[in-house]
Amino acid sequence: MSESRLPGGFVNAVVRVGDTVRRPVSARTEFVGDLLRLFEASGWSGAPRYLGVDDEGREVLGYLDGHVAWEPRQPAAVSSDESLVTVARLVREFHDLTAGTPSAGDQEVVCHNDLSPKNTVYQPCGGELRPVAFIDWDLAAPGARIHDIAHVCWQYLDLGPSVADVEEVARRMRLIVDSYELSDRGCLVSTILWWQDRCRRGIESRADAGDIAMIRLRNAGVVRRIQAAYQWVSDHRGVLERSVQ
Ligand SMILES: Nc1ncnc2c1ncn2[C@@H]1O[C@H](COP(=O)(O)OP(=O)(O)O)[C@@H](O)[C@H]1O
Ligand SMILES: [Mg+2]
Structure with missing residues (x-):
């Protein structure tokens, strides 16, 4: 069967072969195989099926x-409030499914650890694109x-720095935590800063160690963009924190 390279990956060479x-x-x-099998056994359709090794x-x-939102310009529906709410609810669903399972070990849940529009599949629903599944689970x-x-x-x-309206973004952040029904929000903004710092350091140290994919990311300006994003969150910390309390 013929193979076609799938666009949108930044790290792995991913190909399509028929319906796999x-x-x-x-x-x-x-x-990841165990996790995806757990989702399948629970009837959760928000992740691909694991079919083994070829x-x-x-x-x-x-x-x-469906539509994977990896390109910089996206239809408005991808970033609509309705899509944000659906993302938050999907995350809640798989977190709840993994809580207390062997996969979660001694932690609360299994985290995906790379949730983003680039790793989200959207399908038309009532005429508008809506998130239906997450891909790229290898950091879970x-x-x-x-x-x-x-x-x-x-x-x-x-x-x-590309955010035009801080209050509007703060409102949408509130929408995410409310839709997820996150109980402990006090350290959300500091956790965002922690993530940004961790991602930047991770790319830098792996690039320094010669990891080709990370060198590509660094050359594409990703480290600089994360630094700028960290600075922006840090500068607007007060507004963001007040909004989610
Ligand atoms: N299960 C899947 N179904 C449909 N498309 C997929 C699937 N997995 C990956 N893709 C496509 O392949 C691209 C790269 O896959 P991904 O797993 O995100 O790789 P990377 O680790 O390189 O980011 C995605 O942008 C998407 O277009
Ligand atoms: Mg990906």
């Missing part, structure tokens, strides 16, 4: 039909609910 997707295996493949040693996942690991929610705020609101 093939990705390189990683040290996380076994963990003859070439690649992970085989079910192909999810036991963690705290607030870690994924902080990442969602950063990525889906594109927190950083």
